[in-house]
Amino acid sequence: MAKPLIKVPPTAKKGEIIEIKTLIAHPMETGYRAGLNGATLPRDIIRRFVCSLDGEEIFSADFSPAIAANPFLSFFTRIEKSGSITFQWTGDNGFSVSETVEISVS
């Protein structure tokens, strides 16, 4: 499984609003397309994304097949303390990827 791309500033000032960007490799197969033999390809999507700071949820998203392949997300959060930001993607066929990024707040 390819490592997801995560962009978080390594340091931030207390109370600063930071932008977090994530990109993860996934086909996001809709379940509506016909394959080479004419049979419909089964759905295979990421259903949920959760971002949390030290275990406390700061952002989450529910996806449908209408999210483009290799889902990209950008969102904001106000950062008050240093900690580890955890990103978790879960989806069809037991898909589950988790990443953790450290941020230090001065």
Place this chain on the structure above:
Amino acid sequence: MSSPISPPCAVERRRFLRQTAECAAGAAVTLLLAIRPARATPEEMRAAIRQTIGPAAPHDGRVLLDLPPLVENGNAVPLTVTVDSPMTGQDHVVAIHLFNEKNPQPYVASFHLGPRAGRAQVSTRIKLADSQQVIAIAQMSDGSFWQGGAKVIVTIAACVEDVN
């Protein structure tokens, strides 16, 4: 001498015409049913919105949906939703829901935010199967709903194309 067309023959003709018409009507209904699942409709989008946000009627405004007006490839359409909100503990955006009119499914995605987000802005990339309207609905902490929309023209459709 009787007329060239005898009564039994006329009855046959009448029955034949009636059966042909019935058969054609039946075929048309079957064809409609066969075509139906490829696209949602604006009515289905309204039904999906009701299912997600309940009976509340969203107000227009406060939500800015930024989409390119002309999209070459519907497989990845960049989109940004910005909600006008102070994002404080008392007044913040709880969730942003996205819907479309003509994809196979009208529901696109939900994003859950909180007062800690600081800024109510989310960007992602979506698939669009046709030129259509996309709607973003923001759910506020006071229970009200606000919506914003954008019309997009798509030249290459996504979602239902074949693999090659």
